[in-house]
Amino acid sequence: MSINKESDVAANLQIGPTSLGMVRIYIEAEGIDLPLDFDPDEAEEIAEEIKAAAARARKVK
Template sequence: MGINTERDIEANLQIGPTDSGMVRLFIEASGGVEIPMDFEPEEAEEIAEEILAAAKAARGVGSKRKR
């Protein structure tokens, strides 16, 4: 199992600030699973950069498949 393993699980993702100055990623999956993950603002910015880098890399993979 890994990042490339497809799963048939539905989940919702919410992102927002907490009243304690953290950034929360809140994942709610089928079956009542709730995962709150809190990050310092600097950590959240690093995660955002990683997401942008992954999106850029995914675009490259997608364009290779279309050829």
């Protein structure tokens, strides 16, 4: 699946700190439990990428 292809998959997303000082992005969908841990610097880079993508998406509409 490419990033630009629509999907009917529904998922829950949780984001928060772990007890080990990491940032966890937890994705849960039918048959999938995917914990992704990032150090704080990586998490901030991801947040910046999400904000930049949101800004570009606003220009599409």
